[in-house]
Amino acid sequence: MAIQIYGFWRSIASFRVRVALKLKGLAFExxxxxxxxxxxxxxxxxxxxxxxxxxxxxxxxxxxxxxxxIIEYLDDIQPEPRLLPRxxxxxxxxxxxxxxxxxxAHPLLVPRVRNHLAxxxxxxxxxxxxxxxxxxxxxxxxxxxxxxxxxxxxxxLGGEPGLADICxxxxxxxxQYVKLGLDAFPTVARLAEQCFALPAFATSHPLxxxxxxxxxxxx
Amino acid sequence: MAIQIYGFWRSIASFRVRVALKLKGLAFExxxxxxxxxxxxxxxxxxxxxxxxxxxxxxxxxxxxxxxxIIEYLDDIQPEPRLLPRxxxxxxxxxxxxxxxxxxAHPLLVPRVRNHLAxxxxxxxxxxxxxxxxxxxxxxxxxxxxxxxxxxxxxxLGGEPGLADICxxxxxxxxQYVKLGLDAFPTVARLAEQCFALPAFATSHPLxxxxxxxxxxxx
Numbered sequence: 017m018a019i020q021i022y023g024f025w026r027s028i029a030s031f032r033v034r035v036a037l038k039l040k041g042l043a044f045e046x047x048x049x050x051x052x053x054x055x056x057x058x059x060x061x062x063x064x065x066x067x068x069x070x071x072x073x074x075x076x077x078x079x080x081x082x083x084x085x086i087i088e089y090l091d092d093i094q095p096e097p098r099l100l101p102r103x104x105x106x107x108x109x110x111x112x113x114x115x116x117x118x119x120x121a122h123p124l125l126v127p128r129v130r131n132h133l134a135x136x137x138x139x140x141x142x143x144x145x146x147x148x149x150x151x152x153x154x155x156x157x158x159x160x161x162x163x164x165x166x167x168x169x170x171x172x173l174g175g176e177p178g179l180a181d182i183c184x185x186x187x188x189x190x191x192q193y194v195k196l197g198l199d200a201f202p203t204v205a206r207l208a209e210q211c212f213a214l215p216a217f218a219t220s221h222p223l224x225x226x227x228x229x230x231x232x233x234x235x
Numbered sequence: 236m237a238i239q240i241y242g243f244w245r246s247i248a249s250f251r252v253r254v255a256l257k258l259k260g261l262a263f264e265x266x267x268x269x270x271x272x273x274x275x276x277x278x279x280x281x282x283x284x285x286x287x288x289x290x291x292x293x294x295x296x297x298x299x300x301x302x303x304x305i306i307e308y309l310d311d312i313q314p315e316p317r318l319l320p321r322x323x324x325x326x327x328x329x330x331x332x333x334x335x336x337x338x339x340a341h342p343l344l345v346p347r348v349r350n351h352l353a354x355x356x357x358x359x360x361x362x363x364x365x366x367x368x369x370x371x372x373x374x375x376x377x378x379x380x381x382x383x384x385x386x387x388x389x390x391x392l393g394g395e396p397g398l399a400d401i402c403x404x405x406x407x408x409x410x411q412y413v414k415l416g417l418d419a420f421p422t423v424a425r426l427a428e429q430c431f432a433l434p435a436f437a438t439s440h441p442l443x444x445x446x447x448x449x450x451x452x453x454x
Contacts, residue, residue, distance in 0.1 A: 066380040067335060078324055082338065085330035092323035104311035105297055111304035116286060118334075119301065123342035136366065137356040147355065161285045 019044040022064060022072040024051045025225035026193075028122060028186040029083040030071045035182045036087045038216035040094055048227050051127055084118050087179055099178040110173055113162065113180035117187040121155030125190060148194040155187050160201040168203065170210045177211060185211040189222060238263040241283060241291040243270045244444035245412075247341060247405040248302040249290045254401045255306045257435035259313055267446050270346055303337050306398055318397040329392055332381065332399035336406040340374030344409060367413040374406050379420040387422065389429045396430060404430040408441060 019037065023030030023046050030046075037044050049055045049070050056068045065072040065081050072079060073086045080086050091099045100107050123129070125148050133139040133147060163172065172180035188208040191198065198205035211217040222228060238256065242249030242265050249265075256263050268274045268289050275287045284291040284300050292299045292308075299305050310318045319326050342348070344367050352358040352366060382391065391399035407427040410417065417424035430436040441447060 066384055067331075067339075067377050069339070080324070080327045080331060082331040082334040084334055084338065085327045088330060089323055089327040092326060104308055105299070107311060108299045108304045108308040111307060112286075112299060112301040115301040115303055115337075119303065119338045120286075120288070120342055123339055124348065129343065132369065133356075136362070136369075137352070137358065139356065143355070147351075150351065150355075158286050165285055 018076070020047060020074040021045075022047045022049050022061070022070055022074075024049055024070050025222050025227035025231075027051060027070050028190055028222075029069075031189060031220050031222055032083040032182050032186050033071045033073060033086050034220035035185070035216050036090050036099055036179075038220060039097060039099065039177060039182075040090055042090070042094070046225075050227075084114060084179075087182070091179075097176060099182070101173055101178070106173060109166075110178060110180045113159075113172055114183040116158055116162070117155055117183050117190075120158075121151050121187060122190065124151040145194060148190075149196055152187070152191050152194050152196055156191060156196070156198070156201045156204055159184055159187065159204045163203040163207070168207045168210075170207070172207065177214065177217075181207065181211050182217075184208065185217055237295070239266060239293040240264075241266045241268050241280070241289055241293075243268055243289050244441050244446035244450075246270060246289050247409055247441075248288075250408060250439050250441055251302040251401050251405050252290045252292060252305050253439035254404070254435050255309050255318060255398075257439060258316060258318065258396065258401075259309055261309070261313070265444075269446075303333060303398075306401065310398075316395060318401070320392055320397070325392060328385075329397060329399045332378075332391055333402040335377055335381070336374055336402050336409075339377075340370050340406060341409065343370040364413060367409075368415055371406070371410050371413050371415055375410060375415070375417070375420045375423055378403055378406065378423045382422040382426070387426045387429075389426070391426065396433065396436075400426065400430050401436075403427065404436055 019042055021030070021033055021044055023033065049061055051070055055061060056070060062068050064079065067081055069081065071083060071086065072081050080089055087099060100110050130144050133144055139147065169175065171177045172184065184204065185208055188204065218224065238261055240249070240252055240263055242252070268280055270289055274280060275289060281287050283298065286300055288300065290302060290305065292305045299308055306318060319329050349363050352363055358366065388394065390396045391403065403423065404427055407423065437443070
């Protein structure tokens, strides 16, 4: 099936969808939308995604958005390899781990929030970085506490990587953005190391995307 | 089955779980955790919920958290009445509507964020209310745009209320908190009116909870 995603190299939600597609072995084309310059608010893109966010997932003419909804959809249409376990309590555990960053930490770290802090409270670059460090650190501490109750083996739900690992790995990418080390979070660090040893994760990393490489290249 | 939830009258995530349980016809006991005074950080509760948030859902000795994971779990263990449709694209649409508030708007409005704005930027009560109004308004505008593309009939996915309606109704409760009218969002307003006409929604409203009534009663 032909799959397209509108994404952005730096977007952690785009990272999550990239990893899920690669773990499933599904080929896709990624079309860049620069959320740092506000391309998501342009009329052409707003017609694609009424929420004006990335990623947007397009499959056979049908449009989906929200990274978690997209990943669940991939599991619904192509169950193997599974990204969520079958057993209801295990599914709930996987989803709750995902939501710790998707619904609690990551929403505080996106460009529109950083821009609003600058506009409303006159936050400068340092204050915005401190804000990012604070909430990223809170998320890491939460993961460390929760994973301490059930050690990854080696992934959060067992032997195979899935939804929870994708979201935790994305949170670790966010920690790299704000230059936060993982020394205080050894369980999270080990899990992320396991993830990024896999090509699906490593090649999906924001700093491995063509958009980043083009932006970082000398002009 | 005996179900307990640790919740708080004002918590919109607790509201979502209350509605889901009532739509399923599942009896439950709610144990209050006062997140305004920080009871969620006390050692006793931290042992129940390592994330230190509400709600926590307990069923047959098993603990779950994150409202969306809990609602999906309820659908997994007791499919009727369904809160998510069966068809994959429809499921994805329901989840994406839910995540617009769960993963985008609501995380910006919770007590820990308001407290951090006060501490870090010296935000006063007015500035914090303006912050809440801004993000609540953004969420309402998003819902209005998205629902304009597919009119509720009368609920977001069709004739029966489900996950998407629960989350949109919770966002409307948040609008009431910051005294934001719905005149500019007629589709959202009609959907919320349909929801709160149902006892499962009406009796789950934060201002209908014993904790609110006790706090609001003359001393």
